Amino acid sequence: MEKISDIKTLTEEELKNWLKEVGEKPFRADQIRNRLFCGQVKSFDAMETIPAALREKLSANFRITSLEEAKRLLSEDGTVKWLYRTHDGHHIETVLIPTNDRFSVCVSTQIGCAQNCAFCRTAKMGFIRNLEAGEILEEIIRVNWYLEETGTKHSDGSLAKVTNIIFMGMGEPLNNLEQVHRVCCTLHHQKLFNLGRKRMTISTSGVVPKIKELVDRNTPCCLAVSLNSTNDERRSAVMPVNKVWNIAKLLEATDEYTKRTGNYVTFEFVLMKGITCSEEAAKELIRICAPRRCKVNAIVLNDGDDPTLEAPSPEEIENFLEIVRKAEIQITIRNPRGRDILAACGQLAYNTTEGKNKC
Numbered sequence: 001m002e003k004i005s006d007i008k009t010l011t012e013e014e015l016k017n018w019l020k021e022v023g024e025k026p027f028r029a030d031q032i033r034n035r036l037f038c039g040q041v042k043s044f045d046a047m048e049t050i051p052a053a054l055r056e057k058l059s060a061n062f063r064i065t066s067l068e069e070a071k072r073l074l075s076e077d078g079t080v081k082w083l084y085r086t087h088d089g090h091h092i093e094t095v096l097i098p099t100n101d102r103f104s105v106c107v108s109t110q111i112g113c114a115q116n117c118a119f120c121r122t123a124k125m126g127f128i129r130n131l132e133a134g135e136i137l138e139e140i141i142r143v144n145w146y147l148e149e150t151g152t153k154h155s156d157g158s159l160a161k162v163t164n165i166i167f168m169g170m171g172e173p174l175n176n177l178e179q180v181h182r183v184c185c186t187l188h189h190q191k192l193f194n195l196g197r198k199r200m201t202i203s204t205s206g207v208v209p210k211i212k213e214l215v216d217r218n219t220p221c222c223l224a225v226s227l228n229s230t231n232d233e234r235r236s237a238v239m240p241v242n243k244v245w246n247i248a249k250l251l252e253a254t255d256e257y258t259k260r261t262g263n264y265v266t267f268e269f270v271l272m273k274g275i276t277c278s279e280e281a282a283k284e285l286i287r288i289c290a291p292r293r294c295k296v297n298a299i300v301l302n303d304g305d306d307p308t309l310e311a312p313s314p315e316e317i318e319n320f321l322e323i324v325r326k327a328e329i330q331i332t333i334r335n336p337r338g339r340d341i342l343a344a345c346g347q348l349a350y351n352t353t354e355g356k357n358k359c
């Protein structure tokens with residue numbers, strides 16, 4: 001095998017097959033994966049349970065790390081944002097959002113994004129490539145390294161570890177479903193990260209056929225959908241994906257998801273002045289949500305690069321929330337985190353033309 005792949009990308013089966021190919025015992029796959037994901041070792045040499053000859057073969061065929069820290073920014077509110085250089089010279093961002101005993105990591109799944117949502121800085125990068133499962137897992141492992149280095153503790157005194165994963169960084173996760181599925185399976189694996197499915201949330205702009213595929217694959221995760229508008233004309237104006245799969249098709253897919261998985265869907269709703277934060281939009285949102293098992297996560301627009309989009313005033317936000325709450329729709333407003341370091345929703349981007357991070 002050519003040395004092209006991150007070893008963390010391989011499934012157990014693929015690793016066993018490779019071991020057989022190179023004349024090694026397949027049971028070594030368990031030991032290797034244990035060192036990679038439980039030990040979270042930084043080099044093949046640190047895999048002390050693996051014989052030296054096999055460690056050499058591994059190192060001749062695979063990368064154990066694919067990312068390099070290019071920049072780290074700390075927000076006043078405790079949020080941390082990393083800029084990572086990938087092995088082929090591109091850049092991605094990862095964000096840690098600590099809240100009491102919860103250490104949530106927002107991971108990137110692609111370099112850039114093709115979805116072109118108007119309110120998103122990543123969209124301005126265009127699409128460069130999908131991330132490998134190993135690269136996405138490394139985003140999480142590197143946060144665990146950071147928590148260990150900084151001696152961060154849970155309230156019971158134990159060493160803090162990443163507790164929740166949100167696939168909401170750069171990229172459309174469902175456009176990279178094969179790799180995202182691998183990541184979720186590794187995170188969910190009892191002997192590896194052992195994270196429950198409710199601790200992982202995939203957020204999509206609404207790639208309808210992939211929502212169905214997610215259910216077919218039984219990917220261990222929750223589903224969030226970036227709805228943002230309740231009217232096709234307005235949604236298409238800010239989310240071009242709506243021109244391919246409109247709101248009716250999207251809701252058909254989320255209804256099927258709820259029916260087949262028994263899980264509710266979270267609708268994300270970015271509040272934009274005069275577009276999505278109005279009395280009319282609140283009423284349309286009620287019409288969509290009232291007959292469904294769902295939650296709404298409202299997010300106030302963050303400053304992006306589009307001067308035509310504006311955040312609503314606190315009064316407009318309150319008015320919107322009151323109308324929706326009166327209809328007994330479960331709606332929460334997400335506190336923006338890491339705004340000062342451009343780590344908040346829709347703010348992740350790497351300026352490739354200037355060759356430096358915009359933050």
Ligand code: SF4
Nearest residue numbers: 113115117120123171
């Ligand atoms: S909001 Fe998400 S799907 Fe839309 S362009 Fe940005 S990264 Fe892509």
